[in-house]
Amino acid sequence: MDELINDFIAETRDMAQALSGAIVAWEAAPDDRARLDEIFRFVHTVKGNSGFFDLPRLQQLSHAAESALAEVRDGKRPADRALVNAVLAVIDRIGELVQALESGESVGSEDDEQLIAALSPEAAVPALQPEAPPAADTESKKAVRSIRLSVDLLDRMMSGVSDAVLARNELARRLRDLPRDVAIEAAFDRVSQCIAEIRDAITRTRMQRIDSLFAGLPRLVRDLSADLGKQVRLQADGGDVEMDREMIEMIRDPLTHIVRNAIDHGIEKPEKREEAGKPRIGSLKVSARQAGNQIIIEVADDGRGIDGEALVSKARALGLLTAEQADRLSLAQKQALVFSAGLSTAGEVTAISGRGVGMDVVRANIERIGGVVDIDSRLGHGVRLAIRVPLTLTIIPALTVSVNGQCFAIPRSAIDEILRVNGGAVRIDPVGEAEVATVRGRRVPLIGLPELLGVASGASRDEQRIILLKPAGGDVYALLVDAVHDHEELVVKPAAPAVMSAGLYAGTTLADDGRPILLLDPSGMAKCAGVHFEEGELDRHLAAGTEQAEAKARETTLLLFRTLDGGRRAVPVGLVERIEDVPVSAIGFSAGKLRVALGGRILPLAGCAAAPEAEKLRILRLTDGETEIAYGFAEVIDIRALVLDLQGAAVPGEVAGAFLVDGATVELLDPHWLFALHADAGAGQAVQPICALPEGDPWVDNMLRPLIESLGYRIAKAGDPADILIALENQEVPSDANVVRLRAAAEGEGSVYRYDRAALIGALAAARPAQGAAAGDRKHG
Amino acid sequence: MAELLLIARLAGRRIAFPAADVEAVVELEGLSPAPRAAPHVAGLSALRSRVLTVIDGLAALEAGRSDGIVRDAIVVPSGGHTYALLVEEVEDVIEANAPPVPPRAPLGQGWDRVSLGMIEAEGELFLLVDPHQLIAGPAARAA
Numbered sequence: 001m002d003e004l005i006n007d008f009i010a011e012t013r014d015m016a017q018a019l020s021g022a023i024v025a026w027e028a029a030p031d032d033r034a035r036l037d038e039i040f041r042f043v044h045t046v047k048g049n050s051g052f053f054d055l056p057r058l059q060q061l062s063h064a065a066e067s068a069l070a071e072v073r074d075g076k077r078p079a080d081r082a083l084v085n086a087v088l089a090v091i092d093r094i095g096e097l098v099q100a101l102e103s104g105e106s107v108g109s110e111d112d113e114q115l116i117a118a119l120s121p122e123a124a125v126p127a128l129q130p131e132a133p134p135a136a137d138t139e140s141k142k143a144v145r146s147i148r149l150s151v152d153l154l155d156r157m158m159s160g161v162s163d164a165v166l167a168r169n170e171l172a173r174r175l176r177d178l179p180r181d182v183a184i185e186a187a188f189d190r191v192s193q194c195i196a197e198i199r200d201a202i203t204r205t206r207m208q209r210i211d212s213l214f215a216g217l218p219r220l221v222r223d224l225s226a227d228l229g230k231q232v233r234l235q236a237d238g239g240d241v242e243m244d245r246e247m248i249e250m251i252r253d254p255l256t257h258i259v260r261n262a263i264d265h266g267i268e269k270p271e272k273r274e275e276a277g278k279p280r281i282g283s284l285k286v287s288a289r290q291a292g293n294q295i296i297i298e299v300a301d302d303g304r305g306i307d308g309e310a311l312v313s314k315a316r317a318l319g320l321l322t323a324e325q326a327d328r329l330s331l332a333q334k335q336a337l338v339f340s341a342g343l344s345t346a347g348e349v350t351a352i353s354g355r356g357v358g359m360d361v362v363r364a365n366i367e368r369i370g371g372v373v374d375i376d377s378r379l380g381h382g383v384r385l386a387i388r389v390p391l392t393l394t395i396i397p398a399l400t401v402s403v404n405g406q407c408f409a410i411p412r413s414a415i416d417e418i419l420r421v422n423g424g425a426v427r428i429d430p431v432g433e434a435e436v437a438t439v440r441g442r443r444v445p446l447i448g449l450p451e452l453l454g455v456a457s458g459a460s461r462d463e464q465r466i467i468l469l470k471p472a473g474g475d476v477y478a479l480l481v482d483a484v485h486d487h488e489e490l491v492v493k494p495a496a497p498a499v500m501s502a503g504l505y506a507g508t509t510l511a512d513d514g515r516p517i518l519l520l521d522p523s524g525m526a527k528c529a530g531v532h533f534e535e536g537e538l539d540r541h542l543a544a545g546t547e548q549a550e551a552k553a554r555e556t557t558l559l560l561f562r563t564l565d566g567g568r569r570a571v572p573v574g575l576v577e578r579i580e581d582v583p584v585s586a587i588g589f590s591a592g593k594l595r596v597a598l599g600g601r602i603l604p605l606a607g608c609a610a611a612p613e614a615e616k617l618r619i620l621r622l623t624d625g626e627t628e629i630a631y632g633f634a635e636v637i638d639i640r641a642l643v644l645d646l647q648g649a650a651v652p653g654e655v656a657g658a659f660l661v662d663g664a665t666v667e668l669l670d671p672h673w674l675f676a677l678h679a680d681a682g683a684g685q686a687v688q689p690i691c692a693l694p695e696g697d698p699w700v701d702n703m704l705r706p707l708i709e710s711l712g713y714r715i716a717k718a719g720d721p722a723d724i725l726i727a728l729e730n731q732e733v734p735s736d737a738n739v740v741r742l743r744a745a746a747e748g749e750g751s752v753y754r755y756d757r758a759a760l761i762g763a764l765a766a767a768r769p770a771q772g773a774a775a776g777d778r779k780h781g
Numbered sequence: 782m783a784e785l786l787l788i789a790r791l792a793g794r795r796i797a798f799p800a801a802d803v804e805a806v807v808e809l810e811g812l813s814p815a816p817r818a819a820p821h822v823a824g825l826s827a828l829r830s831r832v833l834t835v836i837d838g839l840a841a842l843e844a845g846r847s848d849g850i851v852r853d854a855i856v857v858p859s860g861g862h863t864y865a866l867l868v869e870e871v872e873d874v875i876e877a878n879a880p881p882v883p884p885r886a887p888l889g890q891g892w893d894r895v896s897l898g899m900i901e902a903e904g905e906l907f908l909l910v911d912p913h914q915l916i917a918g919p920a921a922r923a924a
Binding site: 159163407452454494495497501504505510 | 816831916
């Protein structure tokens with residue numbers, strides 16, 4: 001925290017210094033919008049930071065100044081001399097307080113109120129004249145614990161040291177040719193060691209784990225959500241990604257703003273979330289990863305999303321957009337309006353984040369370091385913001401490998417494992433033109449680096465090595481190389497465009513002996529070799545999309561889970577239709593069995609003897625293709641592809657046998673026994689409403705149909721009567737049908753966006769005349 | 782204005798580069814290939830602690846490859862990267878007599894793209910070549 005607060009002090013002081021010009025210019029021309037924005041951003045940033053560091057005086061002052069300036073920005077009040085003076089007085093006071101914070105003194109707080117009162121439009125008192133800022137003598141009162149260096153200087157030091165390393169290597173080569181001289185060698189060794197130490201130190205001055213950026217987030221999230229009466233679960237990933245210190249500092253503020261905005265404006269209150277059919281606890285995911293020559297920091301929430309239309313009308317009202325311009329905007333462009341200065345959809349202004357103003361600061365700061373901010377949002381479903389910053393001058397721990405004597409580097413972060421081709425752990429099978437490696441029962445595509453690079457391999461297959469790579473956002477694949485050499489810490493710089501165009505490289509670097517080496521880009525290689533992976537694979541694992549895993553090893557892909565009584569069990573993934581949370585109220589004893597009501601159907605419930613105490617029960621929906629049963633459990637442990645070495649159970653029962661995973665026993669469910677016991681034939685189908693789908697549309701066949709079926713609907717055969725008719729945008733339908741209409745565009749009315757699963761489920765349920773009737777039938781019949 | 786010219790030989794012709802664009806003339810030590818990079822990229826080399834992207838001047842003109850020919854290279858910083866332009870020989874630096882004039886006739890496929898005009902120096906007429914265009918390579922022609 002000390003370090004953070006020192007940064008805050010130094011930064012605020014720098015900003016105040018840089019701002020002094022703007023303040024003077026604004027005083028001369030109070031109508032200058034650009035100056036006003038600049039000053040506004042300053043007080044906004046101070047407000048945000050002081051809130052974070054719990055400095056109430058600073059926060060009060062900056063909040064008051066911000067409010068006054070916001071009114072000016074909105075055109076609600078003129079920037080008269082009294083206001084300018086009052087704002088200047090507040091900014092000076094902020095400077096004093098920050099200085100006091102640094103030297104540990106205190107500044108009288110009596111006239112804070114007066115300063116704030118002077119900001120109000122009715123201020124009758126003459127505004128305080130700004131005092132001259134305290135002279136530099138206060139600065140010497142306390143020893144400064146850190147200094148700030150320009151990155152240029154660090155760059156020069158870095159390249160100087162790199163040169164020194166190369167010169168040392170050259171000298172070492174020369175010395176080897178001379179007759180040995182112990183004294184010279186000792187001296188040389190000392191020089192070598194010094195250079196290595198300096199290099200290390202300079203390298204470290206520049207690099208920092210992104211952890212230090214994430215460290216403040218949990219507290220920030222906790223405090224914010226407590227203040228706002230919201231519940232937020234923060235998940236931070238990728239803290240071990242290393243980044244240029246300068247970059248981290250540049251990203252700190254934007255990231256804080258983004259997180260604030262996400263909690264304040266994005267994530268709804270628990271009650272609202274429940275109404276919208278979301279879990280009470282909002283999810284906020286912050287992740288960092290390296291992709292190619294960029295670092296991507298992503299902040300995703302599952303809140304209410306950005307209302308593009310509201311932004312457009314706000315922008316129109318402020319005169320930032322004309323009607324014609326607004327009409328031409330795409331949805332993404334509308335959402336990007338959130339980055340415009342002074343725009344926000346937030347209904348009320350709070351002390352927490354404010355007026356959407358953060359976002360223009362965010363973009364300005366990111367773009368200053370050559371980065372890009374992407375925003376992607378679906379109304380009602382949350383926002384995903386990605387900050388992409390270049391990877392220049394980052395140190396990457398890498399593995400050097402070679403093909404036919406030529407060296408390449410692979411970022412170590414992407415490497416899962418290194419294996420020998422002729423070792424027992426790997427089997428390679430040709431599949432058509434391609435090859436597939438099987439590593440301990442797990443099948444992964446195999447890419448030969450020599451073939452990928454178009455060079456001849458210099459080693460026989462037996463001598464080659466296999467590197468299992470797991471690129472960011474992708475799935476594991478195996479890379480075949482001639483030889484594996486060494487781990488090195490490499491300073492990576494972007495390669496020339498003509499080299500990057502190959503799509504295989506993340507940058508260039510110099511090895512210790514001065515040879516240039518190309519850094520391979522693991523996801524780029526996969527793409528070039530035509531191995532495609534879906535993004536967000538992990539998320540999908542837990543939802544519906546186990547297709548990939550299934551396709552690779554159908555018979556051995558298992559879902560490992562913890563039962564309600566704490567045991568470890570597994571079930572073949574192919575049997576799992578989906579995983580769902582059901583309210584305990586939906587569970588009941590009927591017809592001699594525990595059953596759970598799910599979307600108009602009643603499924604037998606296994607896995608628990610009685611309805612659990614908790615509010616909700618997580619269930620696996622298992623299917624044999626015809627009938628479904630629910631299986632209550634506590635949590636998913638993992639999804640694993642395994643070669644089963646099953647110890648059969650003594651008596652037939654719920655468990656077919658036991659096997660070992662990572663040294664622990666796991667029981668395998670016996671689905672046959674389960675279905676035989678629980679699934680009374682036809683129980684599920686009796687209440688399945690029938691759905692008619694448009695025919696001959698591949699999207700319908702491949703995507704919609706499985707979804708509809710998984711929701712418990714039966715698909716009508718052509719010509720059969722149906723309860724619900726699902727129609728595409730322009731399809732003609734009989735007027736008396738219950739129609740659910742789908743559209744391809746995300747925004748629109750009178751129909752359902754075809755990827756909006758929740759809305760689709762809702763629409764189907766609403767359009768379901770048979771639901772009541774079917775349930776009624778059962779009661780009476 | 783007297784412009785300084787670097788006279789070099791490429792594809793058998795004597796050509797001039799604006800000396801202001803050229804940082805140094807070096808003899809390359811070692812060349813690491815860059816597989817699947819653009820065809821006019823000969824590979825990578827190092828100059829002190831910098832990585833040089835080596836451009837094959839002949840390939841940039843689409844006039845073959847300069848494999849095995851003398852490794853004289855002109856170091857040109859361009860677009861934030863440093864390039865080494867392979868030529869057959871670097872001769873001299875001389876002063877131009879007059880500003881360049883546009884050539885009156887087509888120069889031939891590769892040359893048209895890289896030409897900055899004709900320039901006279903010490904009584905001889907040279908083709909003034911834009912090293913940045915050579916670096917951009919054949920692919921840039923479409924743009």
